[in-house]
Amino acid sequence: MDIKGFSFSAVEAAIKKPGRLDLALIVSETPAALAAVYTTNKVKAAPVLLGMERAESGLCRAVVVNSGNANACTGAQGMDDARETARLAAERLGIDPGELQVASTGVIGQPMPMERVRAAIPALVDGLSAGTLDDVAKAIMTTDTFPKMEVRSGMAGGVPYTVAGIAKGAGMIMPNMATMLAFIVTDAAVEPSWLRSMFRDGVDASFNMISVDGDTSTNDTALILANGRAGTPVIAADSADADVFVAILNDLLLALAQQIVKDGEGATKFVRITVKRAASIADAKCAAMAIANSSLVKTAFFGQDANWGRILAAVGYSGAEVDQGRVALYFDDVQMVRNGIFIGGDAEVRGTEVLRRNEFAVTVELGLGSGAATVYTSDLSYDYVKINADYRT
Amino acid sequence: MDIKGFSFSAVEAAIKKPGRLDLALIVSETPAALAAVYTTNKVKAAPVLLGMERAESGLCRAVVVNSGNANACTGAQGMDDARETARLAAERLGIDPGELQVASTGVIGQPMPMERVRAAIPALVDGLSAGTLDDVAKAIMTTDTFPKMEVRSGMAGGVPYTVAGIAKGAGMIMPNMATMLAFIVTDAAVEPSWLRSMFRDGVDASFNMISVDGDTSTNDTALILANGRAGTPVIAADSADADVFVAILNDLLLALAQQIVKDGEGATKFVRITVKRAASIADAKCAAMAIANSSLVKTAFFGQDANWGRILAAVGYSGAEVDQGRVALYFDDVQMVRNGIFIGGDAEVRGTEVLRRNEFAVTVELGLGSGAATVYTSDLSYDYVKINADYRT
Numbered sequence: 072m073d074i075k076g077f078s079f080s081a082v083e084a085a086i087k088k089p090g091r092l093d094l095a096l097i098v099s100e101t102p103a104a105l106a107a108v109y110t111t112n113k114v115k116a117a118p119v120l121l122g123m124e125r126a127e128s129g130l131c132r133a134v135v136v137n138s139g140n141a142n143a144c145t146g147a148q149g150m151d152d153a154r155e156t157a158r159l160a161a162e163r164l165g166i167d168p169g170e171l172q173v174a175s176t177g178v179i180g181q182p183m184p185m186e187r188v189r190a191a192i193p194a195l196v197d198g199l200s201a202g203t204l205d206d207v208a209k210a211i212m213t214t215d216t217f218p219k220m221e222v223r224s225g226m227a228g229g230v231p232y233t234v235a236g237i238a239k240g241a242g243m244i245m246p247n248m249a250t251m252l253a254f255i256v257t258d259a260a261v262e263p264s265w266l267r268s269m270f271r272d273g274v275d276a277s278f279n280m281i282s283v284d285g286d287t288s289t290n291d292t293a294l295i296l297a298n299g300r301a302g303t304p305v306i307a308a309d310s311a312d313a314d315v316f317v318a319i320l321n322d323l324l325l326a327l328a329q330q331i332v333k334d335g336e337g338a339t340k341f342v343r344i345t346v347k348r349a350a351s352i353a354d355a356k357c358a359a360m361a362i363a364n365s366s367l368v369k370t371a372f373f374g375q376d377a378n379w380g381r382i383l384a385a386v387g388y389s390g391a392e393v394d395q396g397r398v399a400l401y402f403d404d405v406q407m408v409r410n411g412i413f414i415g416g417d418a419e420v421r422g423t424e425v426l427r428r429n430e431f432a433v434t435v436e437l438g439l440g441s442g443a444a445t446v447y448t449s450d451l452s453y454d455y456v457k458i459n460a461d462y463r464t
Numbered sequence: 465m466d467i468k469g470f471s472f473s474a475v476e477a478a479i480k481k482p483g484r485l486d487l488a489l490i491v492s493e494t495p496a497a498l499a500a501v502y503t504t505n506k507v508k509a510a511p512v513l514l515g516m517e518r519a520e521s522g523l524c525r526a527v528v529v530n531s532g533n534a535n536a537c538t539g540a541q542g543m544d545d546a547r548e549t550a551r552l553a554a555e556r557l558g559i560d561p562g563e564l565q566v567a568s569t570g571v572i573g574q575p576m577p578m579e580r581v582r583a584a585i586p587a588l589v590d591g592l593s594a595g596t597l598d599d600v601a602k603a604i605m606t607t608d609t610f611p612k613m614e615v616r617s618g619m620a621g622g623v624p625y626t627v628a629g630i631a632k633g634a635g636m637i638m639p640n641m642a643t644m645l646a647f648i649v650t651d652a653a654v655e656p657s658w659l660r661s662m663f664r665d666g667v668d669a670s671f672n673m674i675s676v677d678g679d680t681s682t683n684d685t686a687l688i689l690a691n692g693r694a695g696t697p698v699i700a701a702d703s704a705d706a707d708v709f710v711a712i713l714n715d716l717l718l719a720l721a722q723q724i725v726k727d728g729e730g731a732t733k734f735v736r737i738t739v740k741r742a743a744s745i746a747d748a749k750c751a752a753m754a755i756a757n758s759s760l761v762k763t764a765f766f767g768q769d770a771n772w773g774r775i776l777a778a779v780g781y782s783g784a785e786v787d788q789g790r791v792a793l794y795f796d797d798v799q800m801v802r803n804g805i806f807i808g809g810d811a812e813v814r815g816t817e818v819l820r821r822n823e824f825a826v827t828v829e830l831g832l833g834s835g836a837a838t839v840y841t842s843d844l845s846y847d848y849v850k851i852n853a854d855y856r857t
């Protein structure tokens with residue numbers, strides 16, 4: 072991957088336990104335009120509070136990120152630790168500490184093992200010449216089973232550029248915003264205020280449309296850095312190349328979001344839930360999210376049970392406007408429900424065949440208007456319970 | 465139990481499968497004052513739609529209830545089936561079919577096996593002399609592992625009366641209202657409009673304060689019948705005996721609600737979640753419900769992991785006003801968190817001891833006002849997944 076003016080590094084600091092990469096660094100040679108979206112949880116981790124403060128400037132040179140400890144619910148000490156981490160990295164990089172973002176993911180409520188972070192920072196900075204974005208993707212994993220990276224390329228003013236992104240997810244995955252870390256870097260030049268609004272829209276249409284377990288974390292952070300080092304003209308809202316850039320970025324964000332769902336804790340199914348013909352887009356999203364977050368629906372997916380009744384029940388309590396006599400429901404292209412009741416025939420057999428697939432779609436038509444939304448979710452398996460019953464041990 | 469003027473019956477109609485009681489009848493000798501609360505789900509089962517229509521009169525003579533089939537998402541045929549069930553029972557009882565309530569619980573979306581219901585009704589009615597309320601409690605069970613019954617007695621105008629209630633729960637348990645059936649009978653005489661408002665308040669403080677899995681069913685129904693056959697004076701809002709009646713009824717409703725949680729699908733823990741010192745009662749309830757419905761919190765309970773960070777995260781995304789620096793958290797009497805951070809010392813060890821108990825309390829103090837609420841919940845275990853992955857098979 073050729074992404075100009077960015078370098079990457081990841082090391083083992085043994086933050087939770089030894090044996091894996093858990094501290095990583097992304098550096099832009101020159102100050103990059105920054106757009107960032109943080110968790111809406113009112114209990115925010117220290118690095119989120121620090122990041123929100125620093126994102127005001129709209130500029131960023133580097134991101135330090137660790138897994139294994141969320142640095143959340145750690146009070147004033149947690150803020151001091153996040154600041155110190157930024158300062159130590161900045162000093163070794165020879166940049167202003169205010170140009171650094173810090174992100175953390177892992178266990179909530181335990182102090183950062185700063186002695187190990189301090190010891191690891193020199194090697195972290197010194198490894199920048201050899202590291203790759205893929206190393207960073209590995210270092211931010213917690214219960215993730217594979218690293219998540221997507222790369223796209225485009226042209227602006229005849230100049231090629233690259234957009235690359237990594238993410239981690241697995242648990243505490245629920246919109247506002249989806250519970251995860253995501254870091255996007257591009258060497259395109261992008262007008263900063265447009266970057267912010269476009270990135271927020273892109274996050275709304277991707278990370279905010281997935282749910283693994285309905286829990287919103289204290290640490291969610293999605294960042295994009297655009298450093299312009301590819302030499303493109305500045306892409307702005309009214310540029311000829313704007314639409315292509317938006318399309319590329321949104322495609323990349325959605326692909327990362329889908330990877331998070333596919334790697335949901337204990338997931339055995341990847342399900343696209345679309346609600347159509349709702350009274351409004353908000354109703355469609357709300358009904359789709361209710362389906363995606365229903366423990367009964369998700370256990371039925373795990374059991375490969377074409378239990379459409381639970382899906383209708385979830386739509387019914389979602390808050391969306393529903394006239395049960397108008398509802399239709401499909402598993403992939405197999406219609407199960409028409410006018411609110413079971414369609415009969417061999418639908419049960421054919422629907423069950425769909426549920427045996429690793430990936431399938433659930434489509435609900437409400438017959439009330441033109442609102443539509445798609446949400447991506449996983450199932451609820453024994454392994455989800457196992458992973459989360461044992462997480463801290 | 466001596467409850468005057470009521471008789472009970474339960475038979476095996478083999479509605480889902482043979483081998484258990486699944487069709488039951490409650491009859492009052494004389495028309496009883498009726499108060500009823502039904503599901504808020506917009507997808508409502510046929511018996512709920514029928515019951516809502518009939519509850520307008522404020523009077524009821526009998527309730528026919530079946531388990532094994534919810535008669536939900538069954539369209540016009542489902543309405544015909546519910547009406548026919550009421551009519552057949554009414555004919556054999558020699559009463560007006562409009563005085564009957566019908567309730568169903570079980571699988572959604574399958575037609576009622578009316579040939580088996582029709583065949584069972586004569587024996588159901590004829591069994592009234594021999595049946596007990598306990599038989600009815602058994603007949604309404606689905607994935608419940610034990611029947612739920614509570615009995616209380618009181619005095620009004622010097623005359624003793626009895627209040628008895630049964631309930632079923634287990635899955636699809638979430639407020640508005642808690643997903644279940646509950647039938648309360650009393651031989652006290654109660655002024656009908658006061659009965660309605662008091663019963664709604666009682667349901668709000670009991671069944672609407674429990675959650676097993678956050679799913680609200682299509683069939684929730686709670687009814688109270690008061691037939692006055694004990695010979696008490698009519699108890700009304702301004703009666704000398706009103707407070708005692710309200711206290712008895714609320715105590716009974718809360719006890720039934722707690723039984724439902726204790727028998728939650730796969731439950732190994734019974735947890736009282738209290739949020740105190742919230743900015744408002746609504747905030748306290750909303751934060752307590754977010755904790756109760758968090759899959760991550762519930763799997764930590766199952767794993768006996770004193771993972772208070774997940775509880776704080778749930779409070780943070782609940783929508784309640786939160787200042788994380790003011791939050792305190794206790795497992796029973798063991799304080800874990802003060803001013804938003806871990807208290808240190810031996811709290812981890814002592815908190816883990818609390819989590820090993822079968823029943824314990826989680827108390828969160830927000831430090832913002834005087835709002836308080838308590839919600840009752842269970843954990844999320846392998847068995848919850850197992851029960852619901854296999855439910856229809």
